[in-house]
Amino acid sequence: MFLRAWPVQTRLGGRVLSRSWCSFTSPTVGDRSQRRRWWGWRRPVALAARRLSVRMEFDGLQLEAGFPRNEPEPEFRHEGEFVSTTYADSLVKPVPRAQMPAQLDGTALMWFRNDLRVHDNEALLLGNRGTALLCVYVFDERQFYAKSRLGGYPRIGPHRAYYIRECVEALRDSLRAHNNELYIEVGLPEEVIPRLATRYGVRHLVFSKEVTCEEVATENAVVRAVQQATAAANAPPVQFHAVWTSTLVHWEDLPFHVPNLHGGQAPSHGDEAQRPARRPLPSVFTGFRKGVEAAADWHVRPPLKCPERLTLFPLEAIEGGVMDWAGQLPPEYPNEAVREWGDTQRKLLIERPYPDPRSCFDFHGGEEQALKRVEQWIWVKDMLPMYKQVRDDLDGGDSSSKFATFLAHGCLSPRYAYAEVRRYEQQNGASQSSYWLLFELLWRDFFRYTALVQGNRLFQKRGMQFADPPTSSAASSSSAVIERQPDLTPAAALKAWCDGSTGIPLIDAAMRELRLTGYTSNRSRQIVASFLVKDLGVDWRLGAEWFEAQLIDYDPCSNWGNWSYVAGVGNDPRGAYRYFHPLKQAYEHDNEGLFVKGWLPQLLWIYPQYLHTPWNWDEAMQKRVGVTLGKDYPHPIVRLREPAHRPKPPDTPYLEQIDADIGEQPPIDLEVPAHWVTPMNEHLRKWDFKPSEPE
Numbered sequence: 001m002f003l004r005a006w007p008v009q010t011r012l013g014g015r016v017l018s019r020s021w022c023s024f025t026s027p028t029v030g031d032r033s034q035r036r037r038w039w040g041w042r043r044p045v046a047l048a049a050r051r052l053s054v055r056m057e058f059d060g061l062q063l064e065a066g067f068p069r070n071e072p073e074p075e076f077r078h079e080g081e082f083v084s085t086t087y088a089d090s091l092v093k094p095v096p097r098a099q100m101p102a103q104l105d106g107t108a109l110m111w112f113r114n115d116l117r118v119h120d121n122e123a124l125l126l127g128n129r130g131t132a133l134l135c136v137y138v139f140d141e142r143q144f145y146a147k148s149r150l151g152g153y154p155r156i157g158p159h160r161a162y163y164i165r166e167c168v169e170a171l172r173d174s175l176r177a178h179n180n181e182l183y184i185e186v187g188l189p190e191e192v193i194p195r196l197a198t199r200y201g202v203r204h205l206v207f208s209k210e211v212t213c214e215e216v217a218t219e220n221a222v223v224r225a226v227q228q229a230t231a232a233a234n235a236p237p238v239q240f241h242a243v244w245t246s247t248l249v250h251w252e253d254l255p256f257h258v259p260n261l262h263g264g265q266a267p268s269h270g271d272e273a274q275r276p277a278r279r280p281l282p283s284v285f286t287g288f289r290k291g292v293e294a295a296a297d298w299h300v301r302p303p304l305k306c307p308e309r310l311t312l313f314p315l316e317a318i319e320g321g322v323m324d325w326a327g328q329l330p331p332e333y334p335n336e337a338v339r340e341w342g343d344t345q346r347k348l349l350i351e352r353p354y355p356d357p358r359s360c361f362d363f364h365g366g367e368e369q370a371l372k373r374v375e376q377w378i379w380v381k382d383m384l385p386m387y388k389q390v391r392d393d394l395d396g397g398d399s400s401s402k403f404a405t406f407l408a409h410g411c412l413s414p415r416y417a418y419a420e421v422r423r424y425e426q427q428n429g430a431s432q433s434s435y436w437l438l439f440e441l442l443w444r445d446f447f448r449y450t451a452l453v454q455g456n457r458l459f460q461k462r463g464m465q466f467a468d469p470p471t472s473s474a475a476s477s478s479s480a481v482i483e484r485q486p487d488l489t490p491a492a493a494l495k496a497w498c499d500g501s502t503g504i505p506l507i508d509a510a511m512r513e514l515r516l517t518g519y520t521s522n523r524s525r526q527i528v529a530s531f532l533v534k535d536l537g538v539d540w541r542l543g544a545e546w547f548e549a550q551l552i553d554y555d556p557c558s559n560w561g562n563w564s565y566v567a568g569v570g571n572d573p574r575g576a577y578r579y580f581h582p583l584k585q586a587y588e589h590d591n592e593g594l595f596v597k598g599w600l601p602q603l604l605w606i607y608p609q610y611l612h613t614p615w616n617w618d619e620a621m622q623k624r625v626g627v628t629l630g631k632d633y634p635h636p637i638v639r640l641r642e643p644a645h646r647p648k649p650p651d652t653p654y655l656e657q658i659d660a661d662i663g664e665q666p667p668i669d670l671e672v673p674a675h676w677v678t679p680m681n682e683h684l685r686k687w688d689f690k691p692s693e694p695e
């Protein structure tokens with residue numbers, strides 16, 4: 001049994017009467033169900049904690065009490081008015097389908113956010129019921145210029161920035177093909193939208209509902225600003241409609257009760273009274289999946305079609321010439337161009353990232369690309385039958401669907417993907433493998449609904465479990481680290497991890513892939529995240545922030561949900577005990593070292609059986625293969641224990657072949673290869689990289 005201190009507040013009618021630090025946890029089980037708290041002990045322990053820091057151990061019991069070791073838990077991700085918002089604070093809640101008005105009286109403004117598509121977009125269809133439809137997208141300056149709170153990384157790195165630009169461009173094309181237009185502006189949504197609403201006499205504002213704090217805060221700011229602007233202009237009030245467009249299973253069809261969603265709202269179909277009572281949302285995925293699949297009335301709604309012609313764009317806007325720059329995207333800067341900031345400093349310039357030829361996939365944003373990918377991957381390449389077997393590969397354009405990049409920005413509707421999988425199964429038969437894609441899409445839903453329920457705990461260090469993640473001084477008990485560089489600080493460890501220079505080849509290869517392409521496979525993400533948290537003991541939120549900057553498919557719910565899961569503070573029943581041994585993973589997934597050598601070409605001649613363990617490269621070997629540790633490749637920052645089992649290394653002839661090759665050729669040029677030094681890289685190096693000391 002283990003008694004740990006953490007903040008406890010005694011409240012009466014909203015007033016905090018006392019603050020103290022206490023609780024009980026069992027250290028041997030990360031499982032929340034086995035965790036116990038005895039609040040009755042609060043007072044005596046609080047008294048003790050106020051006076052002294054205690055740590056006692058008797059009869060197998062450990063008792064620890066004291067003031068918190070670190071800075072107080074930062075509660076929120078944003079300063080100023082954006083603090084403390086959660087889904088519960090939403091000024092506008094999603095409308096059940098049955099209650100959506102059949103007709104909207106007057107002009108509707110459709111504010112596009114992470115729903116950049118015309119297919120299966122219920123918000124767009126609702127907006128289309130207005131007498132005129134004005135479609136708007138705002139490049140939110142707050143996101144594009146901001147830095148992350150802990151690490152100071154750009155919130156949107158170059159890969160995602162460019163990808164979003166492509167998505168918006170494609171949306172504009174789709175809308176034009178449907179007789180409409182997209183009004184695009186760079187600024188703050190709460191400034192742009194009220195201005196447009198008053199100028200065009202907008203009566204209805206329609207948007208897709210988001211669930212996380214910043215997104216909800218932005219929504220609320222827009223709603224308030226529109227109300228104020230219309231009141232100031234003596235215009236009729238605007239009606240607000242939030243529509244649920246992002247998940248596979250619509251919230252109305254969930255067999256679970258989600259606070260703030262189901263409270264008192266009528267279902268869109270069937271009779272609520274005849275439904276089995278909704279259970280609370282399970283805290284683990286298996287419960288969620290089984291519940292959803294078993295629910296008698298569970299179904300995924302068929303995707304909605306966009307009419308060929310959308311309601312006309314307000315004519316007076318075109319005639320008056322006010323919208324002469326509608327559809328203008330932020331300037332694109334090809335990487336060959338010399339950037340001249342000058343007067344345009346405040347303007348959003350989006351740099352086209354260097355297309356690294358090693359990228360597993362040619363990522364391009366937009367609805368058309370998304371639909372093409374579904375068609376190609378499911379139907380042309382016929383990948384569904386083998387998806388389950390190959391989805392854990394570290395590399396490969398088709399080993400996984402790559403739908404996430406489209407889903408994250410709403411270029412693809414999950415219901416459309418689902419319908420295509422079902423159609424495939426009807427024609428070719430269902431299999432475990434085809435089902436697995438739906439299984440994975442349910443993970444995405446699970447993280448979204450969990451984020452909605454958990455609120456800002458998603459972003460907090462101790463997460464939803466309110467548990468202590470490992471620290472550098474007390475790294476995870478399952479860690480394979482047997483030796484650390486003596487002067488390794490958490491900040492240095494973090495920097496090496498971000499740069500892909502930890503000296504652990506598999507970690508470095510994955511981190512370089514991420515940085516150069518904006519993507520890395522699910523398995524790589526799990527391995528590098530586990531390494532950062534469980535082996536280096538760095539605050540997991542810094543890793544999540546780095547991923548947020550880098551990932552093209554960044555989605556707050558999936559990213560922070562997965563990170564807290566790997567860190568053992570999320571909704572993983574194995575909690576702190578889930579661990580990805582980097583060497584074991586390397587032997588299992590890259591035994592021949594092809595993935596590593598692709599991203600670390602200077603290691604080309606290292607024999608596969610030594611590749612993953614640089615501490616075994618003696619001087620003779622380094623000389624032979626032309627790699628000097630500390631010069632051509634960094635010294636490993638940690639040394640790892642070998643896993644119990646190691647698969648057979650590649651056959652000897654392969655090694656003999658390498659020997660023969662080296663004999664014939666001069667050692668390769670170990671300068672950083674030319675394609676590594678790209679304008680994008682230089683740009684990344686200019687980032688104000690000042691990670692704060694996490695511990």
Ligand SMILES: Cc1cc2nc3c(=O)[nH]c(=O)nc-3n(C[C@H](O)[C@H](O)[C@H](O)COP(=O)(O)OP(=O)(O)OC[C@H]3O[C@@H](n4cnc5c(N)ncnc54)[C@H](O)[C@@H]3O)c2cc1C
Nearest residue numbers: 400401402403404440441444522525553554555558559562
């Ligand atoms: C530390 C970490 C951070 C992550 N951050 C993100 C993120 O910001 N955005 C994101 O979409 N995914 C994230 N994932 C989940 C997963 O890695 C990606 O969804 C997946 O790699 C995307 O590639 P794909 O579309 O080819 O996946 P596929 O294997 O083809 O999966 C199909 C779809 O299922 C969903 N999915 C699959 N696995 C997961 C998962 N673990 N969690 C949630 N949804 C899943 C995705 O929507 C994906 O497109 C993260 C995973 C980890 C371990």
